[in-house]
Amino acid sequence: MPLTLSRPDLQRSTHFIAGQWQRPEVGPSFDVTDPATGTVIASIPDADAATARSAVDAAHAAFPAWRKTPAKQRAQILKRWNDLVLAHQEDLGRLISREQGKPLAEGRGEVSYAASYIEWFAEEATRANGEVIPAPAPGRRMFALREPVGVVAAITPWNFPAAMIARKIAPALAAGCTVVCKPAEDTPLTSLALIALAQEAGVPPGVLNIVTASREHTPEVVDVWLDDARVRKITFTGSTPVGKHLARRSADTLKKLSLELGGNAPFIVFEDADLEAAVEGLMAAKFRNGGQTCVCPNRVFVHEAVHDRFAALLVARVAALQVGPASDPASQIGPMINARAVEKIERHVQDAVARGAVVLTGGMRLPALGANYFAPTVLAGADASMACACEETFGPVAPLTRFSDEAEVIAQANDTPFGLAAYFYSNDTRRIWRLADALETGIVGINEGALAAEAAPFGGVKDSGYGREGSVHGLDDYLHTKYVCQGGLDA
Numbered sequence: 034m035p036l037t038l039s040r041p042d043l044q045r046s047t048h049f050i051a052g053q054w055q056r057p058e059v060g061p062s063f064d065v066t067d068p069a070t071g072t073v074i075a076s077i078p079d080a081d082a083a084t085a086r087s088a089v090d091a092a093h094a095a096f097p098a099w100r101k102t103p104a105k106q107r108a109q110i111l112k113r114w115n116d117l118v119l120a121h122q123e124d125l126g127r128l129i130s131r132e133q134g135k136p137l138a139e140g141r142g143e144v145s146y147a148a149s150y151i152e153w154f155a156e157e158a159t160r161a162n163g164e165v166i167p168a169p170a171p172g173r174r175m176f177a178l179r180e181p182v183g184v185v186a187a188i189t190p191w192n193f194p195a196a197m198i199a200r201k202i203a204p205a206l207a208a209g210c211t212v213v214c215k216p217a218e219d220t221p222l223t224s225l226a227l228i229a230l231a232q233e234a235g236v237p238p239g240v241l242n243i244v245t246a247s248r249e250h251t252p253e254v255v256d257v258w259l260d261d262a263r264v265r266k267i268t269f270t271g272s273t274p275v276g277k278h279l280a281r282r283s284a285d286t287l288k289k290l291s292l293e294l295g296g297n298a299p300f301i302v303f304e305d306a307d308l309e310a311a312v313e314g315l316m317a318a319k320f321r322n323g324g325q326t327c328v329c330p331n332r333v334f335v336h337e338a339v340h341d342r343f344a345a346l347l348v349a350r351v352a353a354l355q356v357g358p359a360s361d362p363a364s365q366i367g368p369m370i371n372a373r374a375v376e377k378i379e380r381h382v383q384d385a386v387a388r389g390a391v392v393l394t395g396g397m398r399l400p401a402l403g404a405n406y407f408a409p410t411v412l413a414g415a416d417a418s419m420a421c422a423c424e425e426t427f428g429p430v431a432p433l434t435r436f437s438d439e440a441e442v443i444a445q446a447n448d449t450p451f452g453l454a455a456y457f458y459s460n461d462t463r464r465i466w467r468l469a470d471a472l473e474t475g476i477v478g479i480n481e482g483a484l485a486a487e488a489a490p491f492g493g494v495k496d497s498g499y500g501r502e503g504s505v506h507g508l509d510d511y512l513h514t515k516y517v518c519q520g521g522l523d524a
Contacts, residue, residue, distance in 0.1 A: 036127040036137070036360055043124055045225040046075045048084060048245060051091035052238025057084075063247040065222060068134040068368040068405045069358035077221055080244040085213070085257035088242040092184045092211040093263045095239030100181050100209040104158045107207060111155035114234035118148045118199075118227065125195060125226060130359030132220045133194055134367040134405070135322050137359045146485070147199035147227070150503065153487040157508045158207035172523035178515045181209035182289055183265035185511065186258040188279075189224065190270050191217035191370055192325045198224045200487075200502045201268045201291075202231075202241065208511035213242045213264070215254055219370055221245045255279075262286045266511065269293070270327070273451070273496045291500030291510050293327065293492055295425055296453035299446035300330035301468070303439075304338040306458035307480075312346045314482030315431065318456060320354065320409060321483075323366050324429040325374070328454035328476065328484060332415070332422055334442050337435045344393060344433055347411055351431070352394040354409045357402060366429055368405035378407050378428035381421040385432060390414045395429070417448065439464065447473045453493035456482060475501075 038044060047056035061079040066072060078084075099107075118125065126140035135143070166175035187201040194216060205212050216224035228243045246254045258264045259282040266289040269279055273294040283290055300318065302311045319330050335343050357364035369375045375398065382396050395410030407428055415422060415432030422432065436442040446455060456478040457468050469477050475493040478484045485491060490501035500510050 036131045038124045038127060040121065040124050043121065043226040043229060044075065044128065044222055045229055046077050048078060048080065048088075049225070049228050049232070049241075049243045050084075050088050051094075051242070052232070061247075061250070063218065065132055065219070067131055068219075068370055069360070069403055071404065074131055075222060077245045079250050080215075080246040080254050081250060082253050082257050084244050085254040086261070088213040088244050089184060089258065089261050089263055091239040091242050092213050095237060096183060096211045099211055099237065099240050102209070104161065104207075104209075107209065108155045108158040110235045111151055111158065111203060111207060114231050114236070115148050115151040115155060117230040117234055118144060118151060121226075121230065125223060128223045128226055129194060129220075130367070132222050133191060134359060134370060136364045136367050137362070139322060140359065143193055143195050147195035149487040150196070150200040151203045153503070154203040154207040154508065157204070157505065160505075161208065161508060161512060172521060174519045174522060176517040178517055179512045180515050182511055182513050183210060184263050185210045185212050185266045185268060186255075186264050187212055187214040188255060188267070188269045188271065189214065189216050191219040192322060192327075194220035194223035195227060197270050198227060200491075200507070201270075204502075204507050205268075205511050206236065206240065208508055210266070210511050211240045213244070213258065215244055215246055215251065218245075218247050218251070256282075259283060259288075260286070265289060266291070268500070268510070273498075276498055289510070289513075291492075291502065292498035293500070293502060294453075294496060294498035295451055296327045296329070296493065296497055297332065297423075297425060297449040297451040298328055298330045298454040298456065298474070299472075300333045301442055301446060301455075301457035302333070302335045302339065302343055303457065303459040303461070303464065304336040305460050306339070307460065308339060308343050308346060310480065311343065311458040312350060314456065314458065314478070314480070315347065316350055316482070318478070318482035318484075319431050320351070320366065320429055323369060325370065325427050327425075329427070330431070330456060331425055332446075333431050333433050334436050334445060335433055337437050340433070340435050344411070344413060347431065348393045351409045351411050356399060356406060356408065366409055368403055369407060369428060370405070372404060374427060375405050375407055378426055378430060381419075381424070381426045381428075382410060382412070382430060384420045385412050385415055388416070388419050390419065390432065417445065423449075439467075443468065443471045447471075450496040451493070452495035453497035454478065454484065
């Protein structure tokens with residue numbers, strides 16, 4: 034099935050600054066490739082410091098008018114954007130599948146997921162209420178007003194090119210902020226298409242700006258935004274080392290930060306769990322997007338009393354997964370994003386086997402399909418000495434570890450610098466609340482493998498970052514509080 038677009042104009046290959054699609058007549062560019070085939074899809078301009086500064090100039094100039102735009106009008110624009118995204122779900126899903134590689138059904142699903150954030154924050158725009166504070170003395174009125182922080186710089190990853198940018202841009206616009214954004218080098222086309230639809234929805238010039246940059250030029254672009262005091266907030270999803278760098282550099286201008294960083298999620302199956310449900314939950318959490326998600330379970334702990342039965346059920350499901358390109362409607366697992374990703378997955382599997390793990394299914398590249406394919410894998414006998422227990426594998430590998438004691442498995446689950454998500458399956462009500470309290474993560478899934486929702490606060494603790502996306506808390510990250518006190522009212 035060809036992944037052609039009914040609206041070819043949605044595939045853009047230029048920056049968007051101050052309401053204009055701009056491509057420098059001269060200057061470097063980089064290629065966007067299909068990870069399934071290695072075919073070049075588009076050539077994209079590689080931004081420099083001057084381009085990054087132009088985007089901030091535009092956003093700063095547009096901010097006074099946008100912040101004064103009534104919340105109801107901002108909401109109406111966002112709702113039109115949501116409608117346009119849903120109306121072009123098929124084309125956007127195909128763009129995602131072409132540049133990121135995920136099966137088309139998942140691409141379509143991601144578009145719907147992205148739109149849910151736009152709709153949610155369109156509605157929240159009109160609910161950014163302040164408060165009246167009871168005055169401690171006569172003749173005074175005291176207020177806490179909520180105001181937009183200003184220009185926001187959004188830096189997004191490649192694994193969810195529609196959803197990640199939508200859940201950053203939508204709350205920023207809803208709050209009255211203006212935006213400069215930079216999508217990942219691997220997947221800029223979806224982001225550019227979303228910005229094109231936002232323009233069609235009526236987002237004013239300068240309110241939303243996007244520049245594209247290669248890995249080599251990204252530091253140059255981002256450093257401009259870090260150094261510019263007019264940029265009042267950075268929102269970033271990506272690796273923990275980069276997040277820490279942004280936090281250090283942001284201190285110079287005291288920017289507000291939202292950081293959604295790496296994870297090392299545990300998935301715990303207790304002896305009283307519904308094993309079929311636990312397998313279903315693990316399949317949803319682990320193999321979505323080929324395991325390339327930040328909340329993907331990286332360590333699977335299974336009680337020794339049910340380990341073998343759980344492993345057999347899981348292996349049957351994993352071995353049956355269809356691997357192939359998005360152009361094949363039967364595909365359930367697509368290619369990994371690039372060669373570096375496959376090399377890391379292979380290194381983790383080989384390291385685990387060398388340290389005593391056993392491959393129950395998969396465990397190998399699939400070169401007959403292409404350079405970036407890796408077979409969905411289940412490992413038994415994993416332990417904390419293995420790389421797959423210490424680093425995000427970011428691929429379709431489920432390493433199983435036996436345990437016998439609740440306190441032991443809690444300690445193992447928390448024995449990581451990361452704290453984004455955790456999952457466990459149990460039917461013991463008392464244990465459920467013990468675990469919910471004890472797990473050191475920002476998100477806990479209890480008998481549930483699919484966690485993300487626009488109404489829920491998404492984010493982590495420890496080295497997984499801070500700040501929350503989605504929910505009412507997601508709007509707060511784009512607002513600050515101004516205290517206003519009026520006196521002399523009794524004079």
